[in-house]
Amino acid sequence: MSKLLVRKDLQDQLRSNVGDMIKQIESTDLKVVVYMEHTEQSPRVLPKVIKFKQVLPLLAKLADEGQVEEGVAKVMFYSPSTGRSRGLTPNMMAGFQYIKPGMSTKPHSHNMASIYIVVKGEGYSVIDGREFRWEQGDVFVVPANSEHSHTNTGTEEVILFDVTDSGLLENMGILEFRESE
Numbered sequence: 001m002s003k004l005l006v007r008k009d010l011q012d013q014l015r016s017n018v019g020d021m022i023k024q025i026e027s028t029d030l031k032v033v034v035y036m037e038h039t040e041q042s043p044r045v046l047p048k049v050i051k052f053k054q055v056l057p058l059l060a061k062l063a064d065e066g067q068v069e070e071g072v073a074k075v076m077f078y079s080p081s082t083g084r085s086r087g088l089t090p091n092m093m094a095g096f097q098y099i100k101p102g103m104s105t106k107p108h109s110h111n112m113a114s115i116y117i118v119v120k121g122e123g124y125s126v127i128d129g130r131e132f133r134w135e136q137g138d139v140f141v142v143p144a145n146s147e148h149s150h151t152n153t154g155t156e157e158v159i160l161f162d163v164t165d166s167g168l169l170e171n172m173g174i175l176e177f178r179e180s181e
């Protein structure tokens with residue numbers, strides 16, 4: 001049996017005698033850890049419920065304003081404990097997309113993969129040049145690096161919920177988005 005070690009921060013203590021030497025090595029983009037055992041334990045992601053009833057009016061208002069794309073809005077969520085990975089968990093990002101009737105999202109691609117569920121409405125996605133029709137309750141997949149856009153063909157708003165692995169790629173520093181020309 002092994003015992004889980006409690007992580008300790010001995011940096012201040014260990015640096016006290018060698019601080020001047022370390023300062024010569026360090027720069028704005030390079031820091032020295034003197035004691036290998038120290039890494040700060042990440043805060044934990046807490047369980048939670050995101051209330052659709054609260055998110056829906058936000059999406060509708062953002063889509064009305066159309067500041068990013070006309071008739072389209074997207075809201076994503078993250079836990080502050082995941083830091084720069086900006087996900088609901090360290091590896092996964094989730095969000096709602098809102099598309100007004102007759103409107104489409106701009107074609108783009110990214111190296112994160114996405115799994116969508118159609119919360120409301122009907123329409124289609126064009127993924128790598130192929131059209132995939134969907135309606136409420138359907139699930140569809142946009143693989144990594146596939147160019148995609150979503151279109152609302154109904155008379156009411158389309159609401160999609162998607163989960164991506166963008167946090168994983170962001171953590172590795174290799175997340176990329178591409179807008180189609």
Ligand SMILES: [Fe+2]
Binds near residue numbers: 108109110148
């Ligand atoms: Fe996308």
